[in-house]
Amino acid sequence: MEEGNRLGGGTEAAGEEGEPEAKKRRLLCVEFASVASCDAAVAQCYLAENDWEMERALNSYFEPPVEESALESRPETTSEPETYVDLTNEETTDSTSSKVNPSENAQQEDGSMFSFITWNIDGLDLNNLQERARGVCSYLTLYNPDVIFLQEVIPPYYSYLKKRASNYEIITGHEEGYFTAIMLKKSRVKLKNQEVIPFPSTNMMRNLLCVNVSVSGNELCLMTSHLESTRGHAKERMNQLKIVLKKMQEAPESATVIFAGDTNLRDQEVTKCGGLPNNILDIWEFLGKPKHCQYTWDTQMNSNLGITATCKLRFDRIFFRAAAEEGHIIPRSLDLLGLEKLDCGRFPSDHWGLLCNLDVIL
Incomplete structure (x- = not known):
């Protein structure tokens, strides 16, 4: 409007x-x-x-001051974004907020570590989109993760990623409007099959994107979604969470299952759903609830939306189900990405990204 x-x-x-x-x-x-x-x-x-x-x-x-408030991120429109956006094929920028740990890179090369990034890249915000896309890609280049889970991708952004990240295979949940994507590093991750599971009562084009892959001899089931936005759609969001958890439990016992995405969840909604099943853990909680990466949607630190109210939420979450023979892949660390403003004076997204490292027991 x-x-x-x-x-x-x-x-x-x-x-x-x-x-x-x-x-x-x-x-x-x-x-x-x-x-x-x-x-x-x-x-x-x-x-x-x-x-x-x-x-x-x-x-x-x-409702900002409460640590786990019932607050929504910006509602998403179901109409297609403007199609004239042009993300030209330019060199990525070096704007980053964290440093590479050389020892971690070496571990990744020898197969003893598995890493992924999950990020709502806010493609629906067309302002400074080209520079923000370059900013996101600079992080992807810097950390070179094995898998990337993205939400709020739009067609021009998708085309840009295909050009700038040719070393990744990109699987999408849609190719129109806005959608999710999973990017797999071709040199490390072998795609077996993929599946898109519709959310039958969504009003926001949401679904669950699943891919089955193998990494260093380990079978993985990878999932992402952008659950229904806004406080007023809590019931639908909880129904979608139940679908996600059911799908995670249905995966073969031999597979490690990872869901990473923008859940828009509040803690009380997870509680109302009965909590997570015993065999599924929240990686942030598993790692001891580290304060430095608690809030992925923080209007006090992130000015992209121009909201004066202070709002801090953990919308972006990672769920993990170990394979039946436990110990093959173990979560080790979690960090935020995208904390530094770009030259345009804005951040790459209104969400922070999450970088997760896991140990692979060979």
């Missing part, structure tokens, strides 16, 4: 009321709705409850 149209509607309505204060409140509703991606009625409700103070109303809507 274009801001100009919304402003026009608000001004006309205010004029009908004939009150300057009413006009001011209409404009506040428009501004609130624009930031929160909600309708005018919701905006008016929150503003009225907070004495028409914008910051208080937004804080109330997003």
Whole structure:
């Protein structure tokens, strides 16, 4: 929805009321709705409850201070993004926020380590998209992971990745609108088969993308998804989580199963679903809940959305089910990516990426 149209509607309505204060409140509703991606009625409700103070109303809507608040990241539109976006084939930038550990690179080369990145790259935000895409690719080049899980990919971004990351095989959940993708390093990961499992009641084009691969003699089932967004779609999101967990449990016992993606989950939603099954763990929790990589959606640190409210959520999660013969692949470390602003003054995405390293017992 274009801001100009919304402003026009608000001004006309205010004029009908004939009150300057009413006009001011209409404009506040428009501004609130624009930031929160909600309708005018919701905006008016929150503003009225907070004495028409914008910051208080937004804080109330997003519920930020609580460590695990019921807050949504920006809702996604189901319409196709603009198709004129051109991501030209330019050299990647060197903008990074972490340093390479040479010993880890050596371990990866000799097969004793397996690494992957999961990242919602925010392809629906067309602002500075070219530079942000180059920024993402600089991290992929730097860390050279075996597998990359991506969410919010759009067709121009997909085309750019195919050119810039030719050493990866890319499998997508869709090829229209916006979608997920799994990238497999050709020199290390052998693709066996792939499957896309629809979420039957999604309103946001969401599904579960699965690939079966082999790495250093280990059988892996890799999955990614972008679960339903926003607080108002918690029920659908929990239903989708149940589908994910069921699929993880149905995988062959000989396989190590890894799900990594933008879950949009709040802890209480996982609890309402009965928690994770005994044989499936949350890697962040398994590693001792390290504070440095807890929040992957943090509007205090990440200014891309321009939200003044402080919102910290662990939307991006990694679930792990070990193979029946345990000990072949063991999670070792987890770190955030994309913490440094690019030359355009923005971050590669409104989400931080996650880099996960696992030990492979040969």
